[in-house]
Amino acid sequence: MTGGNGPDRAERLGFWRSNSLTLVFGGAFLVVLAAQAVAGRAEFNEQMAVAGLQQIGFGAYLTSSDFAVDVTENWQSEFLQFFLYVFGTVHLLQRGSPESKPLDRTGTESDREQRTGEHAGSDSPRWAGTQDWRQAVYSRSLGLAMALFFFLSWFAQSVAGVSAYNAERLLQFQAPIDWSAYLASSDFWNRSLQNWQSELLAVSAMAILSVYLRQRGSPESKPVGSPHSATGVEG
Template sequence: MKDARHTPPGGLRRFVRDNGLSLAFGLGFLLSLAGQAVAGHAEFNNRLVAEELQPVGFGGYLLTSDFAVDVTENWQSEYLQFFLYVFGTVWLLQRGSPESKELDKAGPETDRQQRVGAYARADSPRWAAVGGLRQTWFSRSLGTVMGVVFLLSWLAQSVTGVAAYNEEHLRELQAPIGWTAYLTAADFWDRTLQNWQSELLAVGSMAILSVYLRQRGSPESKPVGAAHTSTGVEG
């Protein structure tokens, strides 16, 4: 009789195990977004009351540009981080960091190393084996999608940002401005750059701290006993 302890989990348990990372972060995203909405609604109404205006309901707040710009400005900076990281690590190296490729592998690497074209394996994605534009796009699809999402979310930030900016100025009896004018306004760049600098700091810190520090069992860290100079080695 087969030992039940060695029976692989099935159904829902297997799905949760196989997708634990994306499920945990997805749930965390939804919870933090909900928390942001609750806190943002309270703060928004505090401002309205201070200005002797009528507070809005929670559902109404979710449709405001104030909420939308707060969300989109965070999204665009996160996707910028990953876009730069995905493309930057093709060429840029950091000696001793598991976040870097090995020092002799800078660049897009050979077809053999990337298992494309004639070097594709039986289990390789189909577009890795074909030539032409499909292979070219698939070979850069991760960074491309990250870049497109960044640009779209940055555009959304600018649109919702100018709406929020004008709503605030109208409440203060000041004239609104157009979208193109807002793109050169201090408010737009203040919102943008305060997010960019935090993301770049976080990525840079991870790259250099992982040279000297360890997290046992994490693929973002080198093995605990690996030399500080070991590059491109994951735990």
Template structure:
């Protein structure tokens, strides 16, 4: 097995989903461009070129409103599963392991191994930061994408209102608008439903060979066991 083949095999999950992301993003841009121009023509305006559309607030808000909901899901899931449990689910920790766990269990400080990340063996702020780095990064991306959504959203909202000869609103006014919260909450509710469904359905249903499922023959009450 050559180096390239080995790299592709060892990173196939990220590569497959990353490629899928890029393809669907391009598809969204193409279909969004067509829909946007249809609306412009309906309003008696000239259509935009594809590259011009990619720089519009409409495209930006459509992309970022989905990103922020996805990273909210990951952020809540990463932090929530520290303390919250679901009996029988492989998505949950074992029932007696709620909390941040001991240094020995987490292999930090004096319990770090020779192959542990360097900051895991540190006893100061580096270990504290690194031990929460996944959730922190998810929170930062969520906050950034939600802020970007709000900025692009108010621009798109005002552009539409100006075409209808209505007065624009400020960013703070937009944050309290029905348009902003409708865009936001319709994504949040679907993400939270998906997480809750995965947690409870994985108690009783199986997918052979998947680490997101328990072994096919595992008892329904087995918790924190992956296939």
């Protein structure tokens, strides 16, 4: 008899069902992004009308710095959240939270626990069974990917941001500034920090609220009947 979570069960469920978490949230992302573009263009054109300037079409708005900076400033904060969370939960603990590892498993854990090197199985990813730089990279690949996405989106935010910022300055008959000056500006840091603080608040709230509150059937929650002190247990 095959296990309940094996490949055969995944095949029976079908592609859409077995990938529904990614597909649903990915589809919702595209819908919300499109809605943001529609609302953003309307707001942008309202500002142009007030200034007595020509309004722009939808395609022009999609390629504008105004739209790009609004999108990327949110992306970088989300990837920052997951980058910090993935690396932080290696060593940081929260008693009673399913978001935390058990209190006696802090750190990177042993090769046996992580099934790396000589302890890798036949079904383990190929690089997990190596004992060189490939294992070192692969064993941190999730956090590194989140860090890369964060820095790329933060850089994109800075490039789009300086363009949008200079467009506003020109409307006020002020001289534009270069990219390095924008990196030291209050506009750049206000855009970044206002998103960072909200992400950090959300993570800390999730960590502590999951100690005492439950969501039946969710892996982000403990089983409903688990004691508040149970740590690293998922429902």
